[in-house]
Amino acid sequence: MAIKLPEISPFKRRVEEIDAMMNEPDFYSDARRSAALSREHMKLRQLIEDYAALEKAKTDLADNQEMLDDDSADDELKELAEMEIPELEEKIEKLEEKILAAMIPPDETDSRNTIVEIRAGAGGDEASLFAADLYRMYSRLAERRGWRVEQMSASESGIDGFKEVIFSISGEEVYKTLKLESGVHRVQRVPETESQGRIHTSTVTVAVLPEAEEVDVEINPQDLEITATRASGAGGQHVNTTDSAINIVHKPTGITVYCADERSQIKNRAKAMKVLYSRILQMKQEEERAKYAENRKKQVGTGDRSERIRTYNFPQSRLTDHRIGLTVHSLPAVMEGDMDEILETLENEDMRLKIEALMSSTQSK
Structure with missing residues (x-):
């Protein structure tokens, strides 16, 4: 079934606008702005090229199908046309998915550095110990990604845990990678002080904030x-x-x-x-998000720190992300920062829902 893609013309107009800005004498005077516009320009040019390739593939597919229906066409040409059809159909499907993903408006904060706030919730000392474990987990992830971590504020619990710890992470697309970590993280494990071997349940809240620039917020x-x-x-x-x-x-x-x-x-x-x-x-x-809450019910997560998003079950070495139904049985590796599978699955599901929303808005027009 052919997908009705949004019009390409607005994206072409945006390229023309950026072309005009790039020709201005003072374009490179603001390094951050010029870099952002240059990246946008490159992505839009790729989108337009992919759209042209899609149009050609659709034309080729139509020509091949027409040839199969032509009784006067050469049998050898018909055979070649029939062989090409599955390849063209696969190419069209992949290009449509790529184009739809590229058409989703970028979140301007995705490229920002990030401030992470971790707070012990229910569970007393065990919650504060798990807050320290999460801080270590994100620090290990940052090491793997080549990001830089700087502790900004901490309130220690006195048992090698944190009542609260706030830290910044700087690097490439940090906020894009971590923004879905906001919410309640639940841990189930036997505390070291538990002589009966009973499993305790504790919670920790995580808030992931894009680092703000002064142009975003005015403070008197x-x-x-x-x-x-x-x-x-x-x-x-x-x-x-x-x-x-x-x-x-x-x-x-x-x-x-x-x-x-x-x-x-x-x-x-x-x-x-x-x-x-x-x-x-x-x-x-x-x-702003609250204004559109009704339209966000199906999203992976709202980023609300009151939403329970994940359970870490230590006795069974199991981690479950409740938003996407993902369960992995490699909890020790995850706690060492090996979060690639979780983060990629979350990002893919978020992208799928955004594409679904884009398609829905396109079809309703």
């Missing part, structure tokens, strides 16, 4: 309540003796950020502001 300095305090510590030579910790309250939203990881007040303030910008950006995005 008058709306900020900034307090410098002395960071608390375990004692010894590393105890802060100056007011280097920073607590920032954004009064209109009530968002509070505390940072005490650095000994410098200036560095702590810079880190805290980065987190604040990203949290406000996420709040804005969630407000």
Whole structure:
């Protein structure tokens, strides 16, 4: 069954617009903007080439089918035409899938660096230990991908766990890869302190935020309540003796950020502001998504940190992602950052649903 693709003309017009911008004398004065437009230009050019190849393949298929119906055509030519038909049909199907994926509007935050916030939920000490395990898991994943991890803020539990840990990950397409990790992660295992061998269930919440740029969010300095305090510590030579910790309250939203990881007040303030910008950006995005909540019911995940997304069952070495029904029996490897199968399956399902939505909107027009 032939797919009715969206019109190619808007994409051709966009290429013309970018061509005009690239010819402007000051195009390369803004390195980030010029790089983003250059990438978009390259992808659009590929899309247009693929669309032309699809049109040719469809024409060739129609010609071959017409030849088979022509009683006067040479038998040898008919045989060749019949042999080519399955190849052309396969080529058309693959090109249509590729074109549809390329036509989905890109999420402008996909290429952003990311701030990850992990918080212990239900389960007491065991939850805080699992929060530390997840921090280690994402750090190992980052190592595998060549990304850079920087801890921004942490509240330790005193048993090698975290009540809360906030860190940034920078690298190529970090947010695109991790954005579906937001939600409640549930762990089932026997705590080291459990003498009866009983399995305990605990939860940890994960929030994945695209790193905001100042152009995304406007913050009025008058709306900020900034307090410098002395960071608390375990004692010894590393105890802060100056007011280097920073607590920032954004009064209109009530968002509070505390940072005490650095000994410098200036560095702590810079880190805290980065987190604040990203949290406000996420709040804005969630407000926009809420407007279209009814249309998002079938999506892989809303990115809501209250949604239970995954269970880690240690006694059975099993991980289950509840959104896509995926179960893997290699939990130790996953906890070492080997998450490729999970992340790719999530991304493929998300892409499938986006294509389905695009097709639905195209057919309704």
